[in-house]
Amino acid sequence: MTQPVRRAAAVSRRGSDTRRRAQRAALQLFTRQGYESTSLREIADELGINKASLYHHFASKEAILQSLFDERGTEAQELLAWLREQPRTPRLLEETVLRWVDTFTSDKLAAIRFMTANPLVIRGLADSSGRSIGAPLNAIVDELTALVPSGREQDGLLVRMAVLSINAAVQAAVHAEVTDADVIAAAQRAARALVREVGGTP
Amino acid sequence: MTQPVRRAAAVSRRGSDTRRRAQRAALQLFTRQGYESTSLREIADELGINKASLYHHFASKEAILQSLFDERGTEAQELLAWLREQPRTPRLLEETVLRWVDTFTSDKLAAIRFMTANPLVIRGLADSSGRSIGAPLNAIVDELTALVPSGREQDGLLVRMAVLSINAAVQAAVHAEVTDADVIAAAQRAARALVREVGGTP
DNA sequence: GTCTATACTACGATAGAC
DNA sequence: GTCTATCGTAGTATAGAC
Numbered sequence: 026m027t028q029p030v031r032r033a034a035a036v037s038r039r040g041s042d043t044r045r046r047a048q049r050a051a052l053q054l055f056t057r058q059g060y061e062s063t064s065l066r067e068i069a070d071e072l073g074i075n076k077a078s079l080y081h082h083f084a085s086k087e088a089i090l091q092s093l094f095d096e097r098g099t100e101a102q103e104l105l106a107w108l109r110e111q112p113r114t115p116r117l118l119e120e121t122v123l124r125w126v127d128t129f130t131s132d133k134l135a136a137i138r139f140m141t142a143n144p145l146v147i148r149g150l151a152d153s154s155g156r157s158i159g160a161p162l163n164a165i166v167d168e169l170t171a172l173v174p175s176g177r178e179q180d181g182l183l184v185r186m187a188v189l190s191i192n193a194a195v196q197a198a199v200h201a202e203v204t205d206a207d208v209i210a211a212a213q214r215a216a217r218a219l220v221r222e223v224g225g226t227p
Numbered sequence: 228m229t230q231p232v233r234r235a236a237a238v239s240r241r242g243s244d245t246r247r248r249a250q251r252a253a254l255q256l257f258t259r260q261g262y263e264s265t266s267l268r269e270i271a272d273e274l275g276i277n278k279a280s281l282y283h284h285f286a287s288k289e290a291i292l293q294s295l296f297d298e299r300g301t302e303a304q305e306l307l308a309w310l311r312e313q314p315r316t317p318r319l320l321e322e323t324v325l326r327w328v329d330t331f332t333s334d335k336l337a338a339i340r341f342m343t344a345n346p347l348v349i350r351g352l353a354d355s356s357g358r359s360i361g362a363p364l365n366a367i368v369d370e371l372t373a374l375v376p377s378g379r380e381q382d383g384l385l386v387r388m389a390v391l392s393i394n395a396a397v398q399a400a401v402h403a404e405v406t407d408a409d410v411i412a413a414a415q416r417a418a419r420a421l422v423r424e425v426g427g428t429p
Numbered sequence: 430g431t432c433t434a435t436a437c438t439a440c441g442a443t444a445g446a447c
Numbered sequence: 448g449t450c451t452a453t454c455g456t457a458g459t460a461t462a463g464a465c
Binding site: 058059061062141142143144145146148159163166170178179181182183185186189190192193194196197198199200201203204207208210211214215217218219221222 | 260261263264343344345346347348350365368372380381383384385387388391392394395396398399400401402403405406409410412413416417419420421423424
């Protein structure tokens with residue numbers, strides 16, 4: 026009479042254990058082989074269950090993909106809100122990029138690796154409200170490029186590259202043997218260097 | 228008796244017109260939708276021919292992909308050869324990266340765009356000798372990272388990022404309206420800035 | 430929640446006529 | 448060189464028993 030009390034707590038907030046194991050396996054396989062090249066059979070095999078059983082947890086293959094971004098962070102939205110209420114000072118560009126690169130953490134690298142491995146899939150992905158997955162970050166980049174004198178498209182590109190430096194670092198690290206901490210640190214140094222390049226050649 | 232003389236010259240060195248049109252269409256579709264998401268039917272439709280007719284020009288879908296890299300440039304190999312016979316001076320890193328980024332030209336951007344859209348396909352691609360497509364460039368990067376004091380993995384990553392700056396610039400430009408010339412110029416400025424970052428913090 | 434069985438579709442690829 | 452017709456396979460997805 027005193028045994029099956031806190032089941033829900035053990036399984037935690039959202040989804041069953043199988044569901045989360047499937048998400049984990051899918052993220053791994055999607056990153057290694059690509060989304061289109063990964064079949065539901067492969068994911069199911071990884072869990073030791075039947076292909077059809079996956080449909081008890083997800084409505085479709087795309088639903089698995091979508092679910093991987095359901096609980097994603099809100100750093101971009103928060104930074105965007107912060108940015109929009111800042112006075113337009115010359116230092117704002119650098120300050121914003123530095124704040125952005127400081128949000129890079131090791132536990133986000135798996136998502137970044139998936140993104141760099143499947144750029145076209147990401148571009149076609151929309152969240153539950155129909156907005157593109159990358160929309161908040163793109164909004165930040167647009168605000169930042171607006172800080173750059175118009176007509177200086179190169180500087181706008183360099184700002185974009187600074188914001189995307191974590192992606193570039195992950196890609197650069199594909200053929201190298203480095204720690205996650207080194208990847209993040211390199212991305213941060215690169216972002217700083219790129220912002221300096223924008224400010225340094227007026 | 229004086230008409231069909233220089234047919235071969237008009238059709239040029241390698242392959243028929245249909246073959247080249249197929250390559251062109253394939254490169255476009257592979258870049259826009261991804262290699263796996265592009266079917267032979269779509270490529271054939273673009274040419275206004277039947278799917279089966281493609282097999283007269285290419286043995287398989289992968290053969291179309293391979294053919295896109297058959298006539299690729301030899302810049303990487305040449306730079307590698309040059310690099311290997313240089314004395315090891317402190318300036319060699321910067322000098323090599325600058326030589327590399329100076330090989331960026333507008334007519335290579337289509338290939339770069341394809342690569343950034345299909346990173347996993349590229350990783351799995353081998354040329355006719357069985358070597359990875361990116362092997363020469365990787366060899367350059369390896370030589371260059373060897374110039375960096377060992378144990379400084381971050382610097383090695385930054386060098387890799389500098390060499391890959393054209394890819395990063397292309398990706399940054401996806402959501403921006405800029406000219407090819409601006410993309411290349413931004414990539415070159417980024418490469419310089421990254422090399423400076425390596426040398427600047429000893 | 431997992432299974433077997435199956436429907437349906439699209440793909441890459443081949444055979445053979447013209 | 449292009450076509451029609453077809454093969455074999457593998458994928459996503461569903462129905463229904465347990």
